[in-house]
Amino acid sequence: MGHWTLEIAKMALYVTFPVALFHYFNQPQYFEEWVVNTKREMYPPEDPVQKEKFFNAIRAVQEKQRNEYVASLERE
Structure with a gap:
């Protein structure tokens, strides 16, 4: 068994590792471009002609139904 300091x-x-990863991977500059590109792919800008x-x-x-x-x- 380890000592109390261990x-x-x-x-x-155990506490620092997940918090550090959460902080590192949730920085906007790391995924902002990916989010914007994915959003544009899923919801393309509307084409006025279409x-x-x-x-x-x-x-x-x-009109036909009416x-x-x-x-x-x-x-009748």
Whole structure:
């Protein structure tokens, strides 16, 4: 068995090692570029032309459904 100083040294290592790793790996300069690139890959900037095409398609479908609904009401 070790002496009480060895136990204190081990306990200090057990506490210091995870805290030191947490501090080192959570510095923004180490992962900021990676986070920004991943975010841009997952959520690319919106293309105004694509957005307009998308909303035009939605409006066309809604207009078609509205016309079908009106036609079914007129038949009744």
